[in-house]
Amino acid sequence: MHQKAAVILRFFRQQSGFVSGEQLSRELGISRTAVWKHISALRGAGYRVEAVPSRGYRLLSSPDTLAAEEISVQLNSGLIGTRLVNLATTTSTNFEAFRLAEEGAGEGTVVTAEEQSKGKGRLGRIWSSPPGANLYCSVILRPRIKPFEAPQLTFLSAVATARAIEQTTGLKPEIKWPNDVLIDGKKVAGLLNEMSAETDGINDGINFVILGIGVNLNMTADQFPGDLRHPATSLLIEGGAKISRARFTAFLLNELDRLYAGFLDHGFVQVRREWQERCNANGREVVVSNHGRDDIRGLFAGIDGDGALLLRHPDGTIERILSGDVRVL
Amino acid sequence: MDIKDLKVLIKMVTETDITEFEMDNSDEKVVIRRGPKTEYVAVAAPAPQAYAAPQQQAPSAVAAPAAAPAAEAPAETGETVNSPIVGTFYRAPAPDAAPYAEVGQVVEKGQVLCIVEAMKLMNEIEAEYRCKIVKICKENAQPVEFGDALFIVEKL
Numbered sequence: 001m002h003q004k005a006a007v008i009l010r011f012f013r014q015q016s017g018f019v020s021g022e023q024l025s026r027e028l029g030i031s032r033t034a035v036w037k038h039i040s041a042l043r044g045a046g047y048r049v050e051a052v053p054s055r056g057y058r059l060l061s062s063p064d065t066l067a068a069e070e071i072s073v074q075l076n077s078g079l080i081g082t083r084l085v086n087l088a089t090t091t092s093t094n095f096e097a098f099r100l101a102e103e104g105a106g107e108g109t110v111v112t113a114e115e116q117s118k119g120k121g122r123l124g125r126i127w128s129s130p131p132g133a134n135l136y137c138s139v140i141l142r143p144r145i146k147p148f149e150a151p152q153l154t155f156l157s158a159v160a161t162a163r164a165i166e167q168t169t170g171l172k173p174e175i176k177w178p179n180d181v182l183i184d185g186k187k188v189a190g191l192l193n194e195m196s197a198e199t200d201g202i203n204d205g206i207n208f209v210i211l212g213i214g215v216n217l218n219m220t221a222d223q224f225p226g227d228l229r230h231p232a233t234s235l236l237i238e239g240g241a242k243i244s245r246a247r248f249t250a251f252l253l254n255e256l257d258r259l260y261a262g263f264l265d266h267g268f269v270q271v272r273r274e275w276q277e278r279c280n281a282n283g284r285e286v287v288v289s290n291h292g293r294d295d296i297r298g299l300f301a302g303i304d305g306d307g308a309l310l311l312r313h314p315d316g317t318i319e320r321i322l323s324g325d326v327r328v329l
Numbered sequence: 330m331d332i333k334d335l336k337v338l339i340k341m342v343t344e345t346d347i348t349e350f351e352m353d354n355s356d357e358k359v360v361i362r363r364g365p366k367t368e369y370v371a372v373a374a375p376a377p378q379a380y381a382a383p384q385q386q387a388p389s390a391v392a393a394p395a396a397a398p399a400a401e402a403p404a405e406t407g408e409t410v411n412s413p414i415v416g417t418f419y420r421a422p423a424p425d426a427a428p429y430a431e432v433g434q435v436v437e438k439g440q441v442l443c444i445v446e447a448m449k450l451m452n453e454i455e456a457e458y459r460c461k462i463v464k465i466c467k468e469n470a471q472p473v474e475f476g477d478a479l480f481i482v483e484k485l
Contacts, residue, residue, distance in 0.1 A: 122446075122449060122451075123419070123422070123423050123424060124422050124423020124424070124425075124426060125423075147413040147414055147452070148413065148414045148415060148475050150414065150450055150452075151414065151415075151416075151447040151448035151449075151450045152448075153450065154448040154449050154450055155448070178448040178449050179448070179449055191449065192449055192451065193449060193450040193451065194450070194451050194452070194453070195450055195451070195452045196453075197413050197452065204413065209450070290417065290470060293470055306415065306447075306448075307447075307448045308415070308447075308448070322415055322416050322417055322446070322447045322448065322472060323416065323417040323446045323447065323448070323449070324417075
């Protein structure tokens with residue numbers, strides 16, 4: 001988008017109502033004909049702009065896009081989203097963010113895509129990613145913590161996603177260990193994180209962590225693949241209303257920004273507390289399954305300081321679980 | 330004691346908080362030790378003829394390390410590739426995919442050796458230098474502790 005067009009959009013949003021062509025011409029230092037040309041370009045990009053002689057222009061609606069201009073006007077974060085990269089299509093935003101991070105992209109860079117051809121799930125699973133319907137995004141972080149502390153970040157993005165869902169829909173999401181977000185027991189968001197770290201034993205440290213966040217926003221029932229491992233849903237299906245993807249993304253990044261700042265200042269304690277309040281398994285019996293190992297059954301006893309699931313066996317012993325699929329019985 | 334019994338024994342011990350288990354009789358000695366850094370099983374068996382029961386064959390002593398996935402191998406020399414986090418060790422990107430690395434394989438600097446997952450944070454462990462894989466110290470999908478040796482490699 002042309003920079004002047006982006007400025008015009010900002011005026012529309014600051015002054016709900018008509019903005020005169022004369023004012024835009026003056027503020028932007030361009031002719032009224034040039035203003036009109038930018039308005040035409042905005043219309044071409046899907047913005048509905050009303051023009052009334054002697055009153056000026058008014059923005060009626062914006063296209064449902066993840067364009068950086070649409071997200072950034074609603075951002076109030078300090079770090080997350082300082083750079084927004086929106087791709088029409090990509091293999092996976094995690095893959096793209098990983099590549100950018102290796103090239104030196106800064107902390108807080110966010111990669112979004114309208115569509116993913118190879119949306120990633122855990123252990124080679126696929127994350128269904130139809131175009132234009134959902135949010136596929138990956139955030140680059142470069143925290144100065146030890147690699148063994150990095151799994152704690154998993155819980156940050158889960159809590160941020162739950163908060164954003166609550167704020168934009170009023171729905172009450174729950175979190176399944178470690179970071180699936182559910183509504184009414186059905187999966188609405190999946191998160192997958194990746195780390196690049198130095199582990200030579202001398203300079204152990206994190207190069208970067210990629211927080212991958214996929215949220216089913218406006219997906220309709222017929223868009224879900226038939227062979228899902230777990231029941232899934234979207235915010236549109238659950239809430240009955242279409243979600244502005246840019247607005248949702250901005251809310252999510254704002255929450256993630258707050259949680260991350262708090263995490264760096266005060267550690268894991270606060271995130272852990274909120275995560276536990278939002279967890280779907282409190283006091284319940286669960287089964288943990290993991291590829292190549294026997295299912296383990298026990299009572300969910302919270303998470304420890306690393307984020308490991310604590311499973312209480314009938315004899316009272318506690319087992320720590322570090323990976324696996326959890327099902328509440 | 331045959332492999333099946335040994336497996337049951339290991340499972341019983343690992344499901345409790347017991348960190349050290351020792352069983353000694355005239356025929357054989359079994360030691361299972363667990364801790365944050367090491368988890369290994371050592372089995373010492375006398376000569377095959379010492380077994381009383383006919384179904385207890387000599388292979389138990391040979392096969393024991395196979396039933397003890399984390400068996401320490403102090404005889405192997407070389408550099409170790411250690412786990413930077415507590416997690417689950419995966420040799421392949423997906424259950425049905427080919428492993429990243431096999432014993433005897435030469436891997437280049439930066440090549441992925443395995444994944445260690447903790448709380449859905451996937452950590453691809455890369456070779457820090459060109460090397461040959463001497464030994465893979467963990468079984469696929471096995472839990473690993475921070476600092477555990479995952480591979481023994483020979484620097485090339």
